[in-house]
Amino acid sequence: MKFNKRRFAATVLACLIFCGYAHASDSPDYKTIRSAAQKGDAQSQYNLGVMYDQGYGPVRKNQVEAVKWYRKAANQNYPEAQYNLGVMYERGYGIKQSDSEAVKWYMRAADNGVSEAQYNLGVMYYAGRGVKQSYSEALKWYTKAAEQGDAEAQYNLGVMYANGRGVKKNEDEALKWFRLSAQNGNNDAQAELRNAGQSW
16 A cells, blocks of 8 residues: 655646736736836735746746745745745755754645645644644645645545554545545546445
């Protein structure tokens, strides 16, 4: 039984939709975004961070600049910026790698309801990276993400229930989470169910 590992930056997807704009032609230009960001608009600061993170539009990829703008938005409690800043710390992109700083920013984003941050916190607690290892905390954060429909978190919950990690072993509960994950397209969960002779 394979345990799915941590998921990294979601900024590519954010960039494809360009932060809520359906088409690139609908998006405001770089100067407009930068001007609003410099005036303290958190969404613009986040958008500018994404642009630098991905090398989107007229800017070259510059992860140091991305971290700078993510931090400005994150400090204004912008959840997606908090999550992306956590990713930057965890991967050491544009800043010195730090699991403890990654956990700090994931925690803020997770408390603001970002399922990817909740999932990543689950992985960090499961592995004891940046925090004291705790299966019960991993279970808590996976559950929060799974309840929002996160297929990877649903799968990992199934693994925890199947193995009795952080919770009493419960095959029915494991199958429930594998089934939900499989229905959400997770190949590993589908394989677990096939191996158990179960459908989804």
